[in-house]
Structures are given as structure tokens and as C-alpha cells.
Amino acid sequence: MQPWALEKFKANREGIRDHYLQGLPTEDPFMYCMPSGTPRAYTAPLPFDIVQVPGRVYMIFQTNPLVRYIYVDGQGHPEGFPVTFMGHSIGRWDGDTLVVDTIGIDATSWLDTVGTPHTEALRIEERIRRAAPDRLEIDFLFEDPQAYTRPWKGRKVFQLDRDWEMIPGVHCEDRFKQDFERRVLRDKKDWIEFENR
Numbered sequence: 001m002q003p004w005a006l007e008k009f010k011a012n013r014e015g016i017r018d019h020y021l022q023g024l025p026t027e028d029p030f031m032y033c034m035p036s037g038t039p040r041a042y043t044a045p046l047p048f049d050i051v052q053v054p055g056r057v058y059m060i061f062q063t064n065p066l067v068r069y070i071y072v073d074g075q076g077h078p079e080g081f082p083v084t085f086m087g088h089s090i091g092r093w094d095g096d097t098l099v100v101d102t103i104g105i106d107a108t109s110w111l112d113t114v115g116t117p118h119t120e121a122l123r124i125e126e127r128i129r130r131a132a133p134d135r136l137e138i139d140f141l142f143e144d145p146q147a148y149t150r151p152w153k154g155r156k157v158f159q160l161d162r163d164w165e166m167i168p169g170v171h172c173e174d175r176f177k178q179d180f181e182r183r184v185l186r187d188k189k190d191w192i193e194f195e196n197r
Helices: 003-012 173-183
Strands: 048-053 056-061 066-071 088-094 097-103 123-132 135-143 152-159
Touching: none
Parallel strands: 066 088
Antiparallel strands: 048 056, 056 066, 088 097, 097 123, 123 135, 135 152
């Protein structure tokens, strides 16, 4: 990590000794109802679905829920595309491997649950392949010269669960609902009455 990124990482983990434990909730953007983003969405112990249609691959994550669009129609990254939590992803097939290039990921997000920072200069290459009928492997290459001294790699492996179902919901739904009930439904003076005509 570049010195500033290492300091940020340490601040995100102050007092936490076990590397595998989540970063400080007070520093975690996810705890403030921000989307987990790419690639952090993969670290949640929740299901995701991959749907392929002509020209696109959609990844639907139960966290938030988030939808990621991967354009496989031969286009490049557009000029001036806004920075978002999921970034802008383009893909191509290399045999049975989907190679995805993602840029424009909001620097507010963490790369993972432990608090690894990045900048908006981050570029991620993913090599996604089904290594077996019930096994998905994703190899990552992270490049962010503003946050890291050199590119680095990672890997995630997923086991297919044929018995799961996506549960609809939104991250912080409980907080939003409680706030709504406290502010809006506390008494009838805040209600708007509609007439049926």
C-alpha cells in the first residue's frame, strides 16, 4: 500500500487484531447504508445470481440488492461515465472464462469487509469461470497506482447452492422503516388525506 492507504487501512482496523475480522463499524461505509460495491459484494455470505442475455451479463447480489451490468457487446468504457459503487464493467469471453474489466468505482467503498481502501483510479480485472458444475472461481487483478505500489491478485471460490432463493430487501431497510414510522406515522397530523372521486 502507498503510505496514505496503509494509514487509512490501520484507521479502519484500529484495535482489531484478527486480520479476518470486519473493520470498525464506525469507519465502514456499508454501516452508513452505502452500497457494498465491487468487489466487496462478493464477500457477503449471501447469494448472488448471474444472468446472461445477448450483449450483457447481469450479476444480482442479495446485498442491498445490487445489480451489476457487464457489457459483452464489444463496447469500451464510455468517456465521462459517472463514478458509481459498482463501477463500469465491460467483458469478453476467453474460451470458457469471462474476462471483466471494471473502472470508475467510488472510492468511498472498501474492497472487502476488513477495510482495504482504494481510489477512483482503481481498475479491476476479473477472470470468472465455472471450474466444475457446482464451483465458480474468480481471479482478480487489482491495479490502483494511487493506493498501491504495484498490482496485486486475489481469488474467490463459490459453491453452487441449488436450494437458495433470493430474499427481496434493501440494506438498512430496518433503519429506513423505523425512521419513517417515527417521523411520518407518529400521528395523523403528518398524513395527507386523499379522496376517492
